[in-house]
Amino acid sequence: MALSSNFWIWIAAILTLAIYSFLYKDNPFYKFAEYLLVGISIGYGISVYWHNTIITKVFNPLVYDKNFLVLIPLLLGLLMFSRFFKNVAYLSRIPIAFVVGAGTGLSVPSSFEFLFKQVYATMPTKLDIGIIIIVIGVISTLIYFFFSLEHKGFVGRVSRVGITFIMVAFGAAFGYTIMARVSLFIGRIQFLLSDWLGIIK
Amino acid sequence: MLKGKGIPVFITFIVGTIMIFSFFIPHKPFGDLEKISLNWYSIIAGFTMLLGVDSLIGMHYRKITRRTGNWGYSIVLIAGFTGTVVIGIIETIRLGTAFNEASYFTYIYNYFIVPLQSTMFSLLAFFIASAAYRAFRARNFDATLLLITAIIVMLGRVPLGEQISPNLPKFTEWIMQVPQMAAKRGIGLGISLGALGVSIRILLGIERSYLS
Numbered sequence: 001m002a003l004s005s006n007f008w009i010w011i012a013a014i015l016t017l018a019i020y021s022f023l024y025k026d027n028p029f030y031k032f033a034e035y036l037l038v039g040i041s042i043g044y045g046i047s048v049y050w051h052n053t054i055i056t057k058v059f060n061p062l063v064y065d066k067n068f069l070v071l072i073p074l075l076l077g078l079l080m081f082s083r084f085f086k087n088v089a090y091l092s093r094i095p096i097a098f099v100v101g102a103g104t105g106l107s108v109p110s111s112f113e114f115l116f117k118q119v120y121a122t123m124p125t126k127l128d129i130g131i132i133i134i135v136i137g138v139i140s141t142l143i144y145f146f147f148s149l150e151h152k153g154f155v156g157r158v159s160r161v162g163i164t165f166i167m168v169a170f171g172a173a174f175g176y177t178i179m180a181r182v183s184l185f186i187g188r189i190q191f192l193l194s195d196w197l198g199i200i201k
Numbered sequence: 202m203l204k205g206k207g208i209p210v211f212i213t214f215i216v217g218t219i220m221i222f223s224f225f226i227p228h229k230p231f232g233d234l235e236k237i238s239l240n241w242y243s244i245i246a247g248f249t250m251l252l253g254v255d256s257l258i259g260m261h262y263r264k265i266t267r268r269t270g271n272w273g274y275s276i277v278l279i280a281g282f283t284g285t286v287v288i289g290i291i292e293t294i295r296l297g298t299a300f301n302e303a304s305y306f307t308y309i310y311n312y313f314i315v316p317l318q319s320t321m322f323s324l325l326a327f328f329i330a331s332a333a334y335r336a337f338r339a340r341n342f343d344a345t346l347l348l349i350t351a352i353i354v355m356l357g358r359v360p361l362g363e364q365i366s367p368n369l370p371k372f373t374e375w376i377m378q379v380p381q382m383a384a385k386r387g388i389g390l391g392i393s394l395g396a397l398g399v400s401i402r403i404l405l406g407i408e409r410s411y412l413s
Contacts, residue, residue, distance in 0.1 A: 012313070145391045
């Protein structure tokens, strides 16, 4: 056993144990680690935004390339803060409109692309039991989510098949999620036993 | 004129239309306009993050000044936030970039954020399992199906599954590739149709709730 002498490993190990202390019950150590994570994460997020956007996309083009066009989004961004002043709060709608417009404009072609790709992939190209099951599954799932028709009679029976497929998909997604969490747990235990305590190699 | 919703709706329509056209016509002038719009989008969208941070920090600052419940932890949050930003600035001045391997800012990421986040998510392994037991106790056919699929997928992904039956991993793969894929595709198609509908409503100014 070779206990780590690295200060940073100790920090990570103590924080890991503080989070796991929640398995016993909610306690001050867990709360400390939880609040610290939120604080550090937003601090990190702001720093990344500052570096990747403000410096790279605003400061550098403005100072080195004399590209004054970048002042427009900067001013639009600053207009967001107008919502703190009641008499000019309406100005914040302009940057919001820009962001929503760009987001919407981006989503239209990508939605079309997704639609066509998925429909194309669903088309049966050969007689295969798997492909037939996929076609039935896709159509019945879509019918399950189609509420313009009452789910009675034939539609009801098809939507019943749809819910069966949905349950299988949710079960598979759930199983996958648990396995991902368990593998993270194994990773943390390996860190504690190997990097920190040096019990295992 | 600016006080109404007309100009914002017009901006949304113009920006959205440019984005759509530039996808289908990636040549001048639409290609350049798309590039500029995306650049502007990332700059402006970042300010929305600043608004969120301002709200969060403001709330915790008020908790500290009013000494309301758990205010001590709010100090931890604000100290964590301030410390990270300050270290980021210092390291940028010292090393040219805070993202250098040797920077304390990178240490914060490696030894604070990564362990805290991964431990937090791994903690869910315990709660997700117990919550699942309570929620999906095999009460009916659908719940039983969900539970059985989850168990098969879990076993099929570990060596124990292969020990039980060599066909279990293959069956898991089949579940993922066929019935799971079918339902996922159906849900995905529904989502993209819905997204298209909402997008068109926003672009045409029918949906204006984002401006209220």
